[in-house]
Amino acid sequence: DQQVKQNSPSLSVQEGRISILNCDYTNSMFDYFLWYKKYPAEGPTFLISISSIKDKNEDGRFTVFLNKSAKHLSLHIVPSQPGDSAVYFCAAPLHAGTASKLTFGTGTRLQVTL
Amino acid sequence: DTEVTQTPKHLVMGMTNKKSLKCEQHMGHRAMYWYKQKAKKPPELMFVYSYEKLSINESVPSRFSPECPNSSLLNLHLHALQPEDSALYLCASSQGGIGREQYFGPGTRLTVT
Numbered sequence: 001d002q003q004v005k006q007n008s009p010s011l012s013v014q015e016g017r018i019s020i021l022n023c024d025y026t027n028s029m030f031d032y033f034l035w036y037k038k039y040p041a042e043g044p045t046f047l048i049s050i051s052s053i054k055d056k057n058e059d060g061r062f063t064v065f066l067n068k069s070a071k072h073l074s075l076h077i078v079p080s081q082p083g084d085s086a087v088y089f090c091a092a093p094l095h096a097g098t099a100s101k102l103t104f105g106t107g108t109r110l111q112v113t114l
Numbered sequence: 115d116t117e118v119t120q121t122p123k124h125l126v127m128g129m130t131n132k133k134s135l136k137c138e139q140h141m142g143h144r145a146m147y148w149y150k151q152k153a154k155k156p157p158e159l160m161f162v163y164s165y166e167k168l169s170i171n172e173s174v175p176s177r178f179s180p181e182c183p184n185s186s187l188l189n190l191h192l193h194a195l196q197p198e199d200s201a202l203y204l205c206a207s208s209q210g211g212i213g214r215e216q217y218f219g220p221g222t223r224l225t226v227t
Contacts, residue, residue: 017186026117032214034214034215034216036218041223042221043118043120043204043206043218043221044157044218045221046215046216046217046218049214049215067142089156089157093214093216096164096169096170097164097169098145098164098165099145099147099161099164099169099208100145100208100214100216101162101170102159102216104156106156
């Protein structure tokens, strides 16, 4: 049962334009969401997060939007840069005692072209 | 400093070998994690340590044995692995409790021959 879904396996965007990566979830217990960026053969790097009490969080070129009624979130990158080319995962934690258990989406490979 | 370090970066081992992966963090995080990632797949949780105690084992085969010697260190002992265990092994840490962001190390690329 895939509780976090990223339905677009890949996305190609021109440098300078906006990249929009989408994520859907099914578990209503999720109250916090994170986006990670991953280069090949490296660990995921935390990018930005959003609490379910907000509908938007912005950090520099990265903005995450959350639509709770639709169980949908999106990551906007603007302007897109070649260095943004990577795989992007959305993830949602569930508390497991004093730790958190992350459920990842399947990832979207973003390619930013010149 | 949000650095998690992992050694070795690459490891090749035979099916009869015993080896260990190491992970270290100095962020004062009290939760540490092992993940396994196969190509073109998301990271898959294996183990969670919280305050140096194993709190989650995601039904991982016993040929993988985690150990948390102290709050900064996490080991994964490997024995009698199979070729299908070849993957990128990622360590992560988080504050635990209210801290939900997990910070990942660069991973160990394991090849089982």
